[in-house]
Amino acid sequence: MKEWQKKDADALAKIHLAVSDSIFPRIMNSTSAKEAWDTFQDEFKGTVKIRAIKLQTLRRDFENLRMTEGETIKDFSSRAIEVVNQMKSYGGNITNQRVIEKFLISLTEKFDSVVNIIEETRNLSELSVTELVGSLQAHEQRISRRTEVSIEGAFQSKHKNKFQPKGGKSQRRQGNSKEGENKGKFPPCGICQKSSHQEKDCWQKGKPRCKNCKKFGHTDQTCRLKQQQQAGVSETQEAENQIFYACHSATAKKDDVWLIDSGCTNHMAKNPTFFTQIDTTIKVPIQMGDGGLVQSEGKGTVAIQTKKGTRFINDVLYVPDLSQNLLSVPQMITNNYSLLFEGSTCAIFDAQKKEIARVNMQNKTFPIKWNYTTESLLVSQDGVDSS
Numbered sequence: 001m002k003e004w005q006k007k008d009a010d011a012l013a014k015i016h017l018a019v020s021d022s023i024f025p026r027i028m029n030s031t032s033a034k035e036a037w038d039t040f041q042d043e044f045k046g047t048v049k050i051r052a053i054k055l056q057t058l059r060r061d062f063e064n065l066r067m068t069e070g071e072t073i074k075d076f077s078s079r080a081i082e083v084v085n086q087m088k089s090y091g092g093n094i095t096n097q098r099v100i101e102k103f104l105i106s107l108t109e110k111f112d113s114v115v116n117i118i119e120e121t122r123n124l125s126e127l128s129v130t131e132l133v134g135s136l137q138a139h140e141q142r143i144s145r146r147t148e149v150s151i152e153g154a155f156q157s158k159h160k161n162k163f164q165p166k167g168g169k170s171q172r173r174q175g176n177s178k179e180g181e182n183k184g185k186f187p188p189c190g191i192c193q194k195s196s197h198q199e200k201d202c203w204q205k206g207k208p209r210c211k212n213c214k215k216f217g218h219t220d221q222t223c224r225l226k227q228q229q230q231a232g233v234s235e236t237q238e239a240e241n242q243i244f245y246a247c248h249s250a251t252a253k254k255d256d257v258w259l260i261d262s263g264c265t266n267h268m269a270k271n272p273t274f275f276t277q278i279d280t281t282i283k284v285p286i287q288m289g290d291g292g293l294v295q296s297e298g299k300g301t302v303a304i305q306t307k308k309g310t311r312f313i314n315d316v317l318y319v320p321d322l323s324q325n326l327l328s329v330p331q332m333i334t335n336n337y338s339l340l341f342e343g344s345t346c347a348i349f350d351a352q353k354k355e356i357a358r359v360n361m362q363n364k365t366f367p368i369k370w371n372y373t374t375e376s377l378l379v380s381q382d383g384v385d386s387s
Contacts, residue, residue: 008033055090058083062094067107069219073136077103081129097125100132107136110208114139143206192216260339260346260359260366262329267313268296270322275300278318286319294321304370306356327368 011033016024026043030036062083067076084099101124104115118127118135188195191202199205204216212220256271268286272278278300286294298318304311315331329339336351344361359366 012036051090055087055092058087058090058092062087062102065102065106069108069221071108073133073140076106077129077133077136080106096129099129100124100127103129103132103136110143110206111136111139113206139206143208256325257367257369258325258327260329260348260368261326264326264328265330267302267316267328267331268319268322268326269302269316270318270320270325272318272320274302274325275316275318276303276312277301280318282317284317286317294319306370311356 012030015027015033015036019027027036027039030039062080065080065083080099080103084094087094104119107115114136118132186195186198189197189202190199192204207216208219209216210218210220210223212223258269266284269275275298278298280298282296282299284296284299286296288294296317296319300316300318302313302316304313313327314335332339332348338349338353340347340349346359346361346366347355348357348359349355357368359368
């Protein structure tokens with residue numbers, strides 16, 4: 001009996017020494033090591049009911065585990081193993097085979113080939129998690145090396161085509177001719193669908209495939225085509241409400257000529273007689289192409305004559321210091337007008353897809369000369385077109 005009491009006191013002393021000062025008060029009144037341990041268990045693990053609830057939550061987390069795009073095998077395996085260890089600490093019974101199966105069905109598409117090989121050639125009940133993670137990491141490294149080689153080869157090809165066009169073209173012809181000679185000799189490759197080689201020899205094997213453009217060697221997150229599709233046509237407005245003006249110094253400067261400008265965020269005119277209506281209280285700083293700033297002296301409406309009748313251009317800034325009147329492409333697009341650049345001409349269509357103007361290119365710009373109307377302000381307010 002005394003021996004047992006001595007061991008219990010020794011165990012309780014070790015527990016006291018192991019805990020931090022903030023935890024010690026919770027067990028300072030415990031008279032035995034078991035009492036102190038039960039206190040910890042109830043507080044940190046909870047009662048039987050609480051442990052069952054936590055275990056159920058962890059099981060749900062385990063079932064919802066999925067490897068995300070861009071996540072490495074190391075990071076995913078750490079997440080999964082942490083959940084498994086927590087389940088076991090709360091009394092959960094999960095077999096090694098169940099963990100292996102969960103791993104294999106939770107990986108991203110680029111691991112499909114190695115998953116098929118493992119499922120067909122290995123006994124999952126005898127495979128350990130460590131072995132599986134090692135095999136997947138080796139496959140991941142091969143994919144990474146092939147992707148890097150593919151990117152490096154693309155840059156080399158680009159430079160060769162630039163500085164040695166003849167040699168580059170001949171090399172490409174040789175590669176294409178070999179592929180052409182083998183075309184039809186094999187059944188369609190299960191990876192790239194070409195019939196010039198067997199699947200085991202496919203150069204695209206193991207490479208990631210973009211879901212956007214369907215090409216190999218990159219993911220949809222880094223797809224250049226997707227980035228180009230998402231690129232906007234208008235410039236971002238400056239934080240100080242500055243409006244950017246793209247300068248066309250090579251163009252003939254005429255007071256009654258307007259330039260169609262994609263780099264200008266707002267319509268701007270230099271002549272106050274163009275306006276049928278103007279609010280001189282609106283003053284906006286304009287950033288010029290050389291970085292300088294000028295001030296607008298108002299904003300209003302310009303009435304013009306087109307072959308389809310009178311049109312009203314709203315929200316035109318009056319800027320006396322301009323060298324050229326400007327029609328903003330982004331502003332027209334925002335107001336449901338559309339522009340079609342084809343060859344050396346630019347056609348402008350209204351919201352009903354009716355052509356209202358066609359402009360020929362001159363000196364790499366699209367100048368347009370309007371005939372101004374003397375309609376009264378009352379008429380312009382009755383049927384204003386936003387452009």
